[in-house]
Amino acid sequence: MRIGVIGAGPAGLTAAHELASMGHAVTVFEAGSEPGGLARSLRLWGHTVDLGPHRFYSSDRRVNEFWLRIVGRDYRMVNRRTRIFFEGRFYDYPLRGFNALGNMGPWRAARCLSSYLRQKCWPDGVLDEGGDTFESWVVRRFGRELHEMFFRTYSEKLWGIPCHQLDADFAAQRIKKFSLGEAAKHMIGWRDGKHKTLVDQFAFPTGGTGMVYERMAHQIREFKGDVFLNRPVQRVLRDANRVNGIEEPDGTRHTFDHIISTMPLTLMARGFEDLPPATRAALDRLRYRNTILVFLLVEGTSHFSDQWLYIHSPEVKVGRVTNFRNWVPEICGDSNTSVLALEYWCFDEDAIWQAPPEQLMRHASEEVVRLGLIPPSSVRDAKVVPLRRSYPVYERGYREAVNEVIDFLSGLEGIQAIGRYGSFKYNNQDHSILMGLLAADNLGRGATHDLWAVNTDYETYQESTRISESGLVSGSAVTAS
Numbered sequence: 001m002r003i004g005v006i007g008a009g010p011a012g013l014t015a016a017h018e019l020a021s022m023g024h025a026v027t028v029f030e031a032g033s034e035p036g037g038l039a040r041s042l043r044l045w046g047h048t049v050d051l052g053p054h055r056f057y058s059s060d061r062r063v064n065e066f067w068l069r070i071v072g073r074d075y076r077m078v079n080r081r082t083r084i085f086f087e088g089r090f091y092d093y094p095l096r097g098f099n100a101l102g103n104m105g106p107w108r109a110a111r112c113l114s115s116y117l118r119q120k121c122w123p124d125g126v127l128d129e130g131g132d133t134f135e136s137w138v139v140r141r142f143g144r145e146l147h148e149m150f151f152r153t154y155s156e157k158l159w160g161i162p163c164h165q166l167d168a169d170f171a172a173q174r175i176k177k178f179s180l181g182e183a184a185k186h187m188i189g190w191r192d193g194k195h196k197t198l199v200d201q202f203a204f205p206t207g208g209t210g211m212v213y214e215r216m217a218h219q220i221r222e223f224k225g226d227v228f229l230n231r232p233v234q235r236v237l238r239d240a241n242r243v244n245g246i247e248e249p250d251g252t253r254h255t256f257d258h259i260i261s262t263m264p265l266t267l268m269a270r271g272f273e274d275l276p277p278a279t280r281a282a283l284d285r286l287r288y289r290n291t292i293l294v295f296l297l298v299e300g301t302s303h304f305s306d307q308w309l310y311i312h313s314p315e316v317k318v319g320r321v322t323n324f325r326n327w328v329p330e331i332c333g334d335s336n337t338s339v340l341a342l343e344y345w346c347f348d349e350d351a352i353w354q355a356p357p358e359q360l361m362r363h364a365s366e367e368v369v370r371l372g373l374i375p376p377s378s379v380r381d382a383k384v385v386p387l388r389r390s391y392p393v394y395e396r397g398y399r400e401a402v403n404e405v406i407d408f409l410s411g412l413e414g415i416q417a418i419g420r421y422g423s424f425k426y427n428n429q430d431h432s433i434l435m436g437l438l439a440a441d442n443l444g445r446g447a448t449h450d451l452w453a454v455n456t457d458y459e460t461y462q463e464s465t466r467i468s469e470s471g472l473v474s475g476s477a478v479t480a481s
């Protein structure tokens with residue numbers, strides 16, 4: 001079978017890798033100049049850096065086995081350290097007893113407890129027939145006070161809309177497994193005595209996250225597949241309800257028996273001629289959020305010990321700061337410097353998206369000093385990397401719009417849409433890898449996995465696993481994003 005794959009990110013490469021290893025003729029078209037998509041790595045000032053923090057985490061046996069097959073022994077376990085910066089204080093995340101209480105003070109802690117208990121005894125109802133919003137979902141589970149402290153400001157920076165306009169799906173996908181019980185255990189320092197939980201440790205490739213995807217691309221070529229870089233796909237072609245190829249911007253066409261698309265769902269679907277008006281209207285309702293990454297080369301190697309910090313404080317625009325010194329030593333250069341990445345989120349029409357790089361660099365340098373993370377005048381160099389459409393926005397009503405698009409695509413044969421912007425799902429690497437594995441399974445082995453259910457309600461029914469220093473082990477999973 002001839003298979004065309006659009007996009008060489010984790011989803012596309014995984015599908016291509018599996019299908020090429022089964023002997024299918026696979027061709028990957030990637031718009032960018034390197035494989036890896038949002039999970040690629042960059043070489044900057046002698047350091048290897050990712051596009052923001054990229055913690056690999058999964059409890060799915062298939063995903064973990066696949067990842068280990070690619071990475072081999074070239075990874076290290078990292079002891080996670082992450083904190084939240086809010087109202088001038090650093091809160092350990094996951095929360096820990098004395099640190100949280102010390103920061104909040106007894107009065108605030110009592111208010112958190114009472115607003116939590118109020119929701120347990122007299123929960124707020126679902127707000128209207130549109131169902132829960134992010135805000136109502138979080139308030140009902142954790143209380144209004146904790147919503148204000150630990151959810152609202154960060155979510156509003158990330159999504160650019162108030163929490164009551166954000167769909168509860170975001171909460172359900174990202175914080176469903178976060179329980180106050182687990183947090184309470186952490187707060188009092190309780191451990192089950194067996195091993196560190198996944199909250200404490202994660203696996204990280206010694207060559208940076210991008211190493212995984214460079215290896216996948218290399219292996220696809222070894223299996224006689226093609227991975228073409230700098231080759232954007234303009235549109236997907238179809239004859240009646242059968243997808244049969246792709247077209248490049250210069251009009252060159254390629255025929256395939258099946259297409260796996262990881263390009264933005266909106267662009268892919270809009271490329272079809274004769275789109276039903278309801279589908280077109282649905283596509284107009286789907287928005288993506290952009291990320292601007294400002295990398296700073298700073299003097300010194302021990303500014304703060306976190307892999308990344310969540311910056312909830314509304315008085316600065318930055319949302320997250322990654323310190324690549326604190327991941328694995330292999331990615332750090334041997335000079336007396338560190339690389340930080342500051343993340344800013346915005347829409348296409350926001351002024352910051354149009355701002356010149358020099359202005360962004362100046363702004364980021366000022367904010368990181370203002371937060372007290374580095375001393376003044378320690379920034380030596382900076383680089384701006386804009387990432388368009390890095391987050392599918394789960395605005396209220398988005399699900400109905402996506403369902404409309406799914407209805408349209410379900411009427412077509414010969415195409416599977418997977419991946420983060422490819423299926424409009426707020427995926428991490430593991431979800432995109434799983435989608436790639438399942439898409440290959442559908443095509444190569446005649447399976448009938450529902451790919452739209454991954455990262456929503458897909459249950460693996462498999463024994464839970466985790467990656468440890470010595471490889472894959474069985475283990476219970478605890479998540480915290």
Ligand SMILES: Cc1cc2nc3c(=O)[nH]c(=O)nc-3n(C[C@H](O)[C@H](O)[C@H](O)COP(=O)(O)OP(=O)(O)OC[C@H]3O[C@@H](n4cnc5c(N)ncnc54)[C@H](O)[C@@H]3O)c2cc1C
Nearest residue numbers: 007009010011031037038052054055233419420427428429
């Ligand atoms: C700031 C940030 C932090 C993150 N942190 C984590 C983390 O800690 N842990 C984690 O697991 N994940 C994290 N992620 C998410 C992770 O990067 C994504 O889940 C993953 O990269 C998605 O893979 P994908 O293949 O679905 O999509 P992508 O990585 O977006 O790949 C899609 C590919 O398609 C290509 N493409 C697009 N249009 C076309 C076209 N027309 N023709 C050809 N090619 C095209 C793109 O260039 C891209 O290479 C983070 C993401 C961001 C932005």
